[in-house]
Amino acid sequence: MENHAFKLEADIDRTPLLWRLAIWQNMDNYYKRKETSSSTPINVVELDDLPSDPVDRPRILKYDVNQRDEIRRQYWIRGPFQPKGYDFPSTNGRRFVKAWFEKYNWIEYSIKADKAYCLCCYLFRDHIGHQGGSEAFVTEGFNSWKKSERLKEHVGGVSSFHNAALEKCESLTRTNQSILNAFDKQDEKSKTDNRIRLSAMISACRYCLKCAIPFRGHDEMDTSIYKGNFLELMDLILSHNEELRNLPKALGNNKLVSPYIQKDVVKCFKQEVLECIFKEIGDDVFALLVDESSDVSKKEQMVIVLRYVDEHGLVKERFVGLVHVKDTSSLSLKCSIDSFFSKHKVSMNQLRGQVVVAVARKHLAIVNFFDKIAILMNVVCASCKRKDILLDTEKKRVEEEIGSGRIETGKGLNQEVSLIRLGDTRWNSHYKTLVRLVDMFPSIIKVLEFVKEEGSNGSNQNQAHGLLKYLKSFDFVFYLHLMLHILGLTNILSHALQRKDQDIIEAVQLVEVTKEKLQDLRTNGFEPLLEKVSSFCEEHGIRILKMDEDCLNSRRQKEKITNQHYYEVECFNTVLDMQIQEFGDRFSEASTELLSCMAALHPRDSFSMFDSPKLIRLCEFYPKDFSRAEIIELKDQLEVYHLSVRKDPRFANLNGIADLARVMVETRKYLSYPLLYRLLKLALVLPVATATVERCFSAMKIVKSNLRNRIGEEFLNACVICVVEREALAKVKDEDVLQRFQNMRLHRGKV
Template sequence: MENYYKRKEPSSSTPINVVEMEDLPFDPFDIPRITQYNPNQRDEIRRQYWLRGPSQPRVSACRYCLKCALPFCGHDETDDSLFKGNFLELMDLILSQNEELRKLPKAPGNNKMVSPYIQKDVVKYFKQEVLECIFKEIGDDIFALLVNESSDVSKKEQMAIVLRYVDAHGLIKESFVGLVHVKETSSLSLKTSIDSFFAKHNVSLSQLRGQGYDGASNMRGEFNGLKAKILDENNSAHYVHCFAHQLQLVVVAVARKHLAIVNFFDKLAVLMNVVCASCKRKDILLEMEKERVEKEIGSGIIETRRGLNQELSLIRPGDTRWNSHYKTLSRLIEIFPSILKILEYVKEEGTNGSSQNQAHGLLKYLKSFDFVFYLHLMFHILGFTNILSQALQRKG
């Protein structure tokens, strides 16, 4: 099964009496069993098998699903299903546009070349081709290694491997080359997995000139971390902790040292829950902001051009990305009057006593001097760190 994807497409011959595929319950590339047919018949049988199997329809459908990051399978893949999944629906679309494929003799039984095994085979060869291009581009040149590990939704530890190198045109590239399952996250286990990955793709550790990990002890430990174990074999593989990540750690550490700032962001989290948790409240906020924007555009207070006035609601900040806090504060300052009206609505019209109590407390806090002071203070500070963080993440 694996090898037929690599075969070249047989050439088409003059019209002949085609042997029905139902009469051929074997691989048409199986030479000892196909020699019983004359050469013209053999060529035509191989051509039909190629069209049905590893030719453009399956490859094109797989390429589209991979490029768009779409799932291949559907919940119901039976013939009478309204949606059989992205892969099978694309196959039906391709076949409906190709008369030659539609006229092919039907394969016996379930021999339709659309099983998950066929799909996985095609995807696997896509992966091999991409990796071969990346490692061919690197060649014997030097590169840097970027690694991070995390558990997926199934609670399996996965190690992502990215290589950073300079291509033949002098451009810096960062290519994701693999996701490796690791049974444990110790530095020795990670080092063993990296060695196995390099050996599989004929890459030497001596080519390594840089390491980039997060600040976890198993990664950057001075004596037993992954950094140290690689440096023991190659002292030219210098370790660099991501500057943007360091900046974020500094901001988090400084913010946690001030109880008033911690309380400010805790109140901000409660505000997000009260205002954005309900679809009805979000709709009210959107309508308020829409009316405000239309009114200010008509008065010439705000400008109108592409990209402006797009976001009409609060942006929930991410726990691990403090740049998102800056966007939230910026949006809060812009729609502050509408936020107060929403809280007044929840306080007066709400049916949940807990939400009404939270809205009452938030109204009192949002109108205090402390809130206004910390809001503008953190907006000012995070504005500088946001510019710096974006500069640190800019491609070289």
């Protein structure tokens, strides 16, 4: 078979095109393929889902035969798995040497197996044969670290197995040598024309991503009045670009404006953005911020944000991935994070701080309360007519109260307001909703009564009837004022923690104050809360329960308890205990001490907060980053540093430790005080909390809306990354995207 195939390849230029196609398509009828594996091939897979760690990869022959070359190309473009920031374990005094990554660009390291592998031999092992120690670097793995000469022996001579596999890997990116291009040869003029077309298409994709507008349209026919943002933008570019407009039509099915090509280009933009971000991180430390929320199609999506200090001393929080998770358990989230780190060659050893935000309402009555509020928003604000009724009713009520003197007038007072929907991506939206609900309660009741009597259908009328019954109950009023009080106490802290330029000293003070306020509310707050609830009920004609009567709401029907016991112990105390416990978990004594030690780095008032013992204590929180010898050295370094920066006018009037890091890099003092600068970076990458993940969810809801709820996971991830990271997107060059697009797979038109 090999001789016949060689002759066929040698005579291919003299064979008519139709005969060549027939020969290639019917090759299996004349020659039987030699099966090297009896296992069933894997079905078609997503290229982004290919495992990164060499141990997790199946044999190439197990993939679908029509996708093997694409998989090989994807692995080769991605490069060997080299976790350079990983702390390689020692076995019998020997370990993997990091310098081998630079010396042998083909070598891979498996974190799970603590072994080395060869990428190019893995890709073409079954295609070429077994020789030259290929098995050790493909299936078994190499871990004889003291015999490093075997790495050189594996490469071998010019005709070795490794070099033959390497040549085939390099041929994967030489798309001009593919059989497809042999059938479809193009002259230089055609390549130039394709480059112009592709450049225009890349510019249109960049604009759609930058402005976060949808690509597709409902009707993309040439005769359509509106074909969608992307095609309309391409028409606009054509109308203003004479060179592009006068190009001849591309041959065959080489249509660069197709959705398939659009997704490829967007994916290229995403890969360039991520490459820029991970290049900034390098081998340095970073913090991990993770949160999860459901999208419009009710899929749980996990946001991954990395916080790090770049080479200029600037703190950055970068969104790097959106991962669909089937459940939100700790184990599932950890597996997804491990897979993400492995894919992008990032080591867990670089991770220093993490914030996993998972807010869950555990009290069933509170769950029911917020569910009813969500239904209320849908009923009252579902139509313009109901919203207008609400605004008109509220306006009349305000006018009446102004006339009776119950409401003051003045500049900026009594502005027109409406209800605010609960937002999962904004912490203070719940607080604002409850404030508006208390303020507009009479008007909301009138709207519900209108819907109950004149609703558009029976379902709306039933919803309005149920809401009226719930809103006029003592239960609702109690939970309304309880949650309003709790959210009001934590609102200032939430706003402070949502700022990117977090002030550590202010954060520490707010954490302590909020803890004290919650504890004081738990101890002395029930009676004042009960008075507010009773006053609200009297004002709006709601029946007030007597606290000494038997409770009918308790789930423990066998045990007779009073209303006083139910609302104070099972409701008030339980909800506050949950809040205090969660607050304590987020800001434990160790965390508070850590923040207090970090405050000693603050440059406020000529470094008046500087405290050498606290900074030494801060080093003890990071035993992997500071050895005992380095801590001793740091003690002497701190005194010199303190005197130096106080006398340097460039360090005057700094706002925080973020400014301190930036100025240390600008003045090159980070070279004189490397241990202190390392401590400063560790303090900067540790966030108290952040709103970056919430902003990512907001972008996700823009990209994947109700009208575009079937967008694929891979395309959604690429779009959201580019939309959020506009700064990195602006740095991506069209030429880099064009080259990556050409290398990712075989395309009809070449440039």
